[in-house]
Amino acid sequence: MEFQTGFFYLFSAVLLFAAFRTVTARSPVHAVLYLMLAFSQAAAIWLLLKAEFLGITLVLVYLGAVMVLFLFVVMMLDINVEELRQGFWKNFPLAAIMGAGIGFELISVLWIGFPEMVVAPEVAQTAMHLADHNNTREIGKLMYSQYFVAVEIAAVILLVGMFAAIALTLRQRKDSKAIDPSIQVKVRAADRLEVVSLPATRPAQQPESQA
Structure with a gap:
């Protein structure tokens, strides 16, 4: 077995495990982290297939931006997982049927929809020539x-x-203390400061001495 095939099976196994844990993880933060692991393994598989652009795009866009945003939002919202799991078993049969149907369709496409084809010599030569690009x-x-x-x-x-x-x-909050800058520029010192004349302070009286 070639080393590329070994890496492909390794990345695929980790990808399937990460995808399974993304669905079954109890903590939303752990689910997001497992999803990031799944995206990284998919990017590695694309690199093995010599699709560098797709692999780097997946790392930069999803891992570098989207998933970090998801993780930040999940940690800031403080989601109550117990309330979300109340109707899990109620909807589980329908979800299982839909998942089995999707899996059957994927297997049908991969095994039946793509029969073995014989590549013409000129096509193979062109593919070998384009492999260097x-x-x-x-x-x-x-x-x-x-x-x-x-x-x-x-x-x-x-x-x-x-x-x-x-x-x-964007909404205007009623409790916001923001001030219009145009009003701040038009402010004059006479409107904000008032000088009040106060009488001079009296000296403190000395306490009377006791006889």
Whole structure:
């Protein structure tokens, strides 16, 4: 067995274990950590398949941003796990049936949908020639040449979505003590400070001596 095959089975086993523990973990924080482990193993498998761009993107986007955000939100919300697990066994039969159906469909696609095919010699030669190319560079050339307009449109849509999310969640709090900067600039010292003349203090009286 080649070392690539051994690493593939190793990463796949850890990925399946992490995915199983993500669903069965009692603590939401532990579930997020197991999900991060599953994403890292998937990125390693993509690197074995020479899909460097997908592997690095998975690490940077999901592990570096999305999952850290999930972990921060889960730890800040302090979710009551006991209340969430009250209807677990009630919905378990339906979830098990759906999971079994999805698993059967995946097995059918992998074992039946892709029969053994004979690769033509010219196709094999072309594949060997393209194996020396950097797929990340080729993807970059396609993104910023042939699909440049689509990439720009997607970037604008994501930017609009980000501003829309900020605008929808931004509310004026009634208990906020924020002051309008324009009002602060127009403030004059005479409006804030008032000089009051007070009489001079009297000297303390000496106590009368007892006879």
